[in-house]
Amino acid sequence: MEKAKKHRKKEVSFFLYIKSWEKEIPTHWRNVLIAEALNYCVYNEDLVIKGYWLTQKRLYLVILTEKHSAEHILNVFAKQVAKGMYEYQYRLKNSQTTSSKSILFTDLFIKLPLYNQYIIQLITGEKILLPYYNPYVVQLQHKIHDDNYCSAIDYRGAIGPVVVKTH
Structure with missing residues (x-):
């Protein structure tokens, strides 16, 4: 009897620094196309x-x-972000914008490790309990709590623009 191979899930945390392309698209549309690209994945x-x-x-x-x-x-x-960029430019200019060049991840983003445990805890729905007042944590909580493009929405029971596994 063959045993099915079990793949181990690995948790990875990082942040992507958005390169200068974000200036070409209004913030609202940029956020929507990033959310759609995440949902595609x-x-x-x-x-x-x-x-x-x-x-x-x-x-x-x-x-x-x-x-x-x-x-x-x-x-x-x-690739999905690039596709969204081209679709936005096509609608904006009303002319076909295609690229024969393949877009690489490094053309759009810089990937860096995410070491900030406070951000990790807040965006994954964990509570931060400190025996003292930390103004940095309070500021982060307010920023994250009020942001429309953050998984904290899902952990509060609402539905955010990106599909998140909360359990």
Whole structure:
């Protein structure tokens, strides 16, 4: 009797610094196309998002990888972002904008490790309990709590723009 191979889920946390392309697209549309690209990866690449936070220049992510590597998923994500950029430019200019050049992840983002445990805890729905007052944590809680593009929405019981696994 063959045993089925069990893939181990690995939690990975990092943030993506958004390169200068974000200036070409209004913030609202940029946020929507990033959310759509993340959702594409959830439904088509089996990405599990435990937490995210999209700010003006960064996308913080805490994900579970099982079937694909984080690098594979990030490349698929970048292709979806590029596709959204071209679609936006097409609608804006009303002329076909295509690129023969393949967009690489590194053309759009810089990937850096996410070491800030406070951000990780807040975007994954964990409570931060400190025996003292920390103004930095309070400021982060307010920023994250009030942001429309953050998984904290899902952990409060609402539905955010990106599919998040809250359990």
